[in-house]
Amino acid sequence: MSRACLGSKTAIPGPSGLPVLGLVFAFTGSLTHRVLDKISQSFKAAQLMAFSIGLTRFIISSNPETAKEILSSSAFADRPVKESAYELLFHRAMGFNPYGEYWRNLRRISANHLFSPKRIASFGQFRRMIGIEMIKEIMGSMEKNGEVEVKRVLHLGSLNNVMMSVFGKCYDFSENEDGSELEGLVSEGYKLLGIFNWSDHFPVMGWLDLQGVRTRCRELVARVNVFVEKIIAEHRLKRTENEGVVDESSGDFVDVLLDLEKENRLSDSDMIAVLWEMIFRGTDTVAILLELAPFGAGRRVCPGKAIGLATVQLWLAQLLQNFKWVASENGVDLSECLKLSLEMKRLLVYKTVPRVC
Ligand code: HEM
Numbered sequence: 001m002s003r004a005c006l007g008s009k010t011a012i013p014g015p016s017g018l019p020v021l022g023l024v025f026a027f028t029g030s031l032t033h034r035v036l037d038k039i040s041q042s043f044k045a046a047q048l049m050a051f052s053i054g055l056t057r058f059i060i061s062s063n064p065e066t067a068k069e070i071l072s073s074s075a076f077a078d079r080p081v082k083e084s085a086y087e088l089l090f091h092r093a094m095g096f097n098p099y100g101e102y103w104r105n106l107r108r109i110s111a112n113h114l115f116s117p118k119r120i121a122s123f124g125q126f127r128r129m130i131g132i133e134m135i136k137e138i139m140g141s142m143e144k145n146g147e148v149e150v151k152r153v154l155h156l157g158s159l160n161n162v163m164m165s166v167f168g169k170c171y172d173f174s175e176n177e178d179g180s181e182l183e184g185l186v187s188e189g190y191k192l193l194g195i196f197n198w199s200d201h202f203p204v205m206g207w208l209d210l211q212g213v214r215t216r217c218r219e220l221v222a223r224v225n226v227f228v229e230k231i232i233a234e235h236r237l238k239r240t241e242n243e244g245v246v247d248e249s250s251g252d253f254v255d256v257l258l259d260l261e262k263e264n265r266l267s268d269s270d271m272i273a274v275l276w277e278m279i280f281r282g283t284d285t286v287a288i289l290l291e292l293a294p295f296g297a298g299r300r301v302c303p304g305k306a307i308g309l310a311t312v313q314l315w316l317a318q319l320l321q322n323f324k325w326v327a328s329e330n331g332v333d334l335s336e337c338l339k340l341s342l343e344m345k346r347l348l349v350y351k352t353v354p355r356v357c
Contacts, residue, residue: 189220
């Protein structure tokens with residue numbers, strides 16, 4: 001939780017950090033959560049701890065009960081919009097949109113249309129097919145390399161899965177130009193949102209864009225716009241050819257938004273932002289959850305939780321049913337690394353033995 005300029009006199013304990021810079025050093029490594037936990041212990045500030053970075057005041061909790069209270073309270077339902085999130089259009093999508101009418105409308109569309117039980121079930125066959133493709137990919141990797149980089153297989157599987165739900169398209173990422181363009185867009189977005197951006201906390205440095213975050217975000221958004229606009233145009237054309245008839249349960253997210261376009265007054269740029277966020281949010285979260293990970297809680301709880309769990313449970317069952325998993329010579333290293341999400345620091349590499357011939 002960060003609140004700009006709450007004022008310096010506060011009863012909440014915490015370190016004052018370096019003059020002007022504050023606690024900036026805690027955020028430059030990859031284990032920020034561990035560093036903050038240690039500091040909170042030394043200040044006996046598990047319930048609440050306050051500190052600053054430049055002009056931003058942070059208040060954090062290391063206590064599950066307090067964290068739950070904060071997450072459920074409408075007073076804390078806004079997310080601070082980092083420069084990268086703003087530039088990448090996420091302020092027009094759900095994740096960084098202020099708690100208000102537009103955000104509530106998107107949550108309603110998500111609950112009633114995008115992630116309704118009927119729609120989640122309608123993608124079931126496709127999820128199973130991707131699981132089978134991943135099994136083939138694992139067998140191929142064992143034949144070629146004698147081991148499997150689990151994250152790579154899961155990442156491509158997740159990307160295709162979310163592409164099908166959102167755009168109704170399936171890609172071969174090794175051969176298809178659109179597929180590798182999309183993979184590039186998502187991974188550049190992850191890098192940009194995960195960067196500790198000095199401009200967020202030191203506005204004077206903002207206009208200099210020393211880390212090049214703003215420039216890279218703008219370049220990325222231009223590519224995202226072209227990519228998503230083309231897909232929306234293809235859907236519009238198909239709907240004109242079919243005289244607007246789309247099977248309600250089998251349509252993808254683009255169809256849902258086009259159906260609701262007038263009723264919800266979503267402009268094309270709103271739709272691009274919402275669709276892009278879904279692709280972005282639904283890709284690595286699924287891959288990471290199979291290795292570690294969470295869904296958040298309270299008002300901002302993940303709206304894709306049900307589809308995420310349906311996917312993770314099915315793929316886990318398929319992968320365990322088809323293979324015995326044996327750790328490679330280096331064993332399993334559970335060291336973590338905090339990027340946009342908490343990830344494993346070293347790639348999970350396994351050998352697999354087929355259970356059935
Ligand atoms: C299984 C894997 C998934 C995990 C572990 C996960 C986790 C999360 C977490 C931790 C949050 C943040 C909650 C907060 O800000 O307090 C979140 C938000 C969100 N997730 Fe997921 N997610 C998953 C799958 C998905 C999928 C498949 C989609 C969409 C296709 C999705 C869309 C979103 C959106 C739009 C938000 C923003 C909600 C808001 O701020 O109102 N997620 N997710």
